Amino acid sequence: MKLDAVDRAILTALQENARLTNAELADRVHLSASACLRRTKLLEESGLIARTVALLDPRLAGLPGTAYVSVTLDSQGRAALDRFEAAVRAVPEITECYLLAGQHDYLLRVVYRDSADLERLHTEILTPLPGVVRVQSTLTLRTVKRTTRLPI
Numbered sequence: 685m686k687l688d689a690v691d692r693a694i695l696t697a698l699q700e701n702a703r704l705t706n707a708e709l710a711d712r713v714h715l716s717a718s719a720c721l722r723r724t725k726l727l728e729e730s731g732l733i734a735r736t737v738a739l740l741d742p743r744l745a746g747l748p749g750t751a752y753v754s755v756t757l758d759s760q761g762r763a764a765l766d767r768f769e770a771a772v773r774a775v776p777e778i779t780e781c782y783l784l785a786g787q788h789d790y791l792l793r794v795v796y797r798d799s800a801d802l803e804r805l806h807t808e809i810l811t812p813l814p815g816v817v818r819v820q821s822t823l824t825l826r827t828v829k830r831t832t833r834l835p836i
Contacts, residue, residue: 685730690715692836694723695732699833702736739832747777747795749802749823753810754788756818765789767814775809788820 687695693713697704704712710720727733742748757764765783772781772792780793794810796802802821810819 685732695836742795746797749796751794751821751823753792753794754820755790755816757789757815758817759815764815771813777805
């Protein structure tokens with residue numbers, strides 16, 4: 685999809701605050717309200733705006749811990765990957781999952797309440813996932829930067 689400067693301005697403004705009214709958005713990008721609404725709808729229909737969500741503060745939500753977990757499976761066949769990925773989708777504490785090229789098969793981002801909760805996740809949820817032969821966690825100490833904003 686080709687984006688012009690106005691499309692980029694709309695996307696940048698919405699990434700900063702998706703709760704802007706159409707009138708506020710139109711004012712920021714210097715368009716009439718009807719033209720702004722039309723362009724925004726086209727961006728949604730194209731799939732570029734995939735969805736609008738509320739971003740929660742993990743600490744205030746009672747999940748102050750974040751770990752990145754490298755997972756190695758016993759097989760990289762399509763059926764094994766499908767089983768693992770289906771199981772991961774069912775675990776709410778796993779907030780991100782990436783199939784990797786390299787030493788490990790997957791990288792997971794996991795949120796947890798405290799060290800006992802992380803131990804529970806490791807022993808009761810992560811290691812029993814289908815096909816898992818190795819789980820290696822890296823705990824974060826502090827978040828320096830975390831954004832959902834893409835540089836458009």
